[in-house]
Amino acid sequence: MKKFLFFLALVSLVSTSLAQDVHAITYLDVPRSQAAEFVRLHQQFVNHSQGADRTVQSEWLMAHTFGGNYSFVIVDVYESIEDQVADKPLKTLSENIEIMDLSEAERATLNEEFSRYFNLYLEGHSDEVRQVIDPEDMFYLSEDFDATSRQLLVINRFNPKWSDRKEFLALWKQENMDAEVARGHAVAVFTTGHYSGTSATVHINTWYPSWDAFVAEEKALDANRTQPMSDDLKRMWDLGGSHSDEILSLVGTNWNSDRFVLSK
Numbered sequence: 361m362k363k364f365l366f367f368l369a370l371v372s373l374v375s376t377s378l379a380q381d382v383h384a385i386t387y388l389d390v391p392r393s394q395a396a397e398f399v400r401l402h403q404q405f406v407n408h409s410q411g412a413d414r415t416v417q418s419e420w421l422m423a424h425t426f427g428g429n430y431s432f433v434i435v436d437v438y439e440s441i442e443d444q445v446a447d448k449p450l451k452t453l454s455e456n457i458e459i460m461d462l463s464e465a466e467r468a469t470l471n472e473e474f475s476r477y478f479n480l481y482l483e484g485h486s487d488e489v490r491q492v493i494d495p496e497d498m499f500y501l502s503e504d505f506d507a508t509s510r511q512l513l514v515i516n517r518f519n520p521k522w523s524d525r526k527e528f529l530a531l532w533k534q535e536n537m538d539a540e541v542a543r544g545h546a547v548a549v550f551t552t553g554h555y556s557g558t559s560a561t562v563h564i565n566t567w568y569p570s571w572d573a574f575v576a577e578e579k580a581l582d583a584n585r586t587q588p589m590s591d592d593l594k595r596m597w598d599l600g601g602s603h604s605d606e607i608l609s610l611v612g613t614n615w616n617s618d619r620f621v622l623s624k
Contacts, residue, residue, distance in 0.1 A: 381438070381439060381440055381441075381491050381492055381495075382437070382438040382439070382440060382441055382443070382444050382489060382490070382491055382492075382555070383435050383436070383437055383438075383489070383490045383491070383492070383552055384435070384436040384437075384438065384444050384487070384489050385433060385434070385435050385436075385487060385488050385489070385490060385557075386433070386434040386436075386481075386485055386486075386487040387428070387430040387432075387433055387485060387486045387487065388430060388431055388432040388433070388434065388480075388481060388484070388485050389430055389431060389483060389484030389485060390431045390432055390480050390481075391431070391480075392431060394480060395423075395431060395432075397476070397480075398432070398477070398480045398481075399421070399611060399612070399622070401473055401474075401476065401477035401480070402421055402434075402477065402612075402620075403612060403620050403622060404473070404477075405453060405474060405477055406419055406614065406620040407614075407619055407620050408453055408456050408457060409449045409450075409452050409453035409456065410452070410456075410614075410618065411452040411455070411456060413448065413451075413452060414447060414448075414449065414452055415438060415439075415443035415444070415446050415447045416436050416437065416438060416443075416447050416449070417437045417438060417439060418436075418437045418613060418614055418615040418616075419434070419435070419436050419437070419613065419614050419620065420434070420435040420436075420437070420610070420612075420613045420615065421433075421434055421610075421611040421612050421613070421620075422434075422435070422513060422608040422609060422610055422611055423608060423609045423611050424606070424608060425512070425606075425607040425608060425609050426605075426606060426607040427515075427604065427605055427606020427607060428604075428606045430486075432611070433608060441489070441555070444489065453474075457470060486557070486558075487557055488554070488555075488556060488557025488558065488559045489555040489556045489557060490552035490553060490554060490555055490559065490563065491552060491553050491555050492550060492551070492552055493529065493550075493551040493552060493553045493562070494529070494551070495550070497533070498529065498533055498537065498549075498550060498551050499549075499550040500537070500541050500546070500548060500549040500550065501547070501548050502546070502547040502548065504547050504569060505547040505548050505567065505569075506547075506569065507610070507613050507615045507616070507623065508621060508623055508624065509569065509570075509610075509623055509624060510609055510610055510611075510623040510624060511547070511567055511568060511569050511570070511609075511610045511623070512567065512568045512569075512570070512571065512573075512574055512607055512608070512609060512610075513565060513566070513567050513607070513608040513609075513610065514565075514566045514567075514568065514574065514605065514606075514607050514608075515563050515564070515565055515566075515605065515606050515607075515608065516563070516564040516566070516603070516604075516605050517559075517560040517562070517563055517564075517602075517603065517604045517605070517606075518560060518561065518562045518563075518564070518600040518601060518602075518603050519560050519561050519562070519600070519601035519602045519603075520561055520562060520599045520600055520601050521561075521599075521601070522561065524599045525553070525561055525562065527595075527599060528562065528596060528599040528600060529551060529562065531592050531593070531595055531596035531599070532551075532564065532596055534592060535590070535592055535593045535596055536596075537549055540566070540577065543577065543580055545568060545573045545574070545576050545577040545580070546566050546567060546568055546573070546577065547567050547568065547569050547573075548565070548566070548567035549564075549565070549566050549567070550565050551563065551564050551565065552565065560602075560604075561601070562600075574607075610623045611623060
């Protein structure tokens with residue numbers, strides 16, 4: 361019983377930390393030929409930029425697999441817009457490097473590496489801020505969610521009108537999310553809404569632990585695709601506006617850790 365109660369408490373803590381309100385998202389155009397170097401440098405400088413003054417809750421790096429026209433996505437998770445605005449990662453990074461016990465040659469090398477990293481980050485990047493929608497009722501996290509493994513994130517983008525968003529999401533939960541959670545292939549499902557930048561009104565984020573789990577879910581959906589839609593499902597698609605999908609692979613994160621760890 362004690363182990364079971366501990367497990368429930370752990371799941372509650374994890375769910376709360378994943379379902380923070382604000383996701384600051386940066387889309388990067390890192391050349392594929394320099395992807396490995398970028399990942400190495402990103403891990404290094406994320407770890408160098410940690411400190412007590414940071415307001416970020418977790419940082420995630422994902423690689424584009426199918427869909428959108430970019431190479432990597434960085435997602436920084438915050439409890440509030442105020443925390444997102446207040447966060448100063450470059451200031452903390454500079455202060456941490458300043459107090460490192462480095463020789464002149466080592467400091468010069470580190471500065472050169474940061475210059476390369478920052479150029480790869482900046483060129484062709486775009487960003488947006490999104491907020492988690494209804495984390496109490498539209499956020500699912502399985503105990504099988506494992507951020508140390510290279511999971512898949514499928515993003516379904518919809519553009520319902522703002523006036524239709526509430527009805528669209530209620531129908532999506534009724535017609536899609538509840539059944540998907542019940543099938544057990546996904547390990548996390550949640551939605552985000554546009555706050556700033558240029559982006560779709562709604563992103564539906566579904567995490568799978570493996571390609572096999574994703575394929576199993578698609579096979580389950582295929583069985584119903586030739587069947588007539590219910591009136592509610594028709595209504596959902598009519599409200600959804602433009603629609604696109606993409607698949608990302610988790611590269612690494614410092615979620616529930618004091619170090620940025622690459623997923624395996």
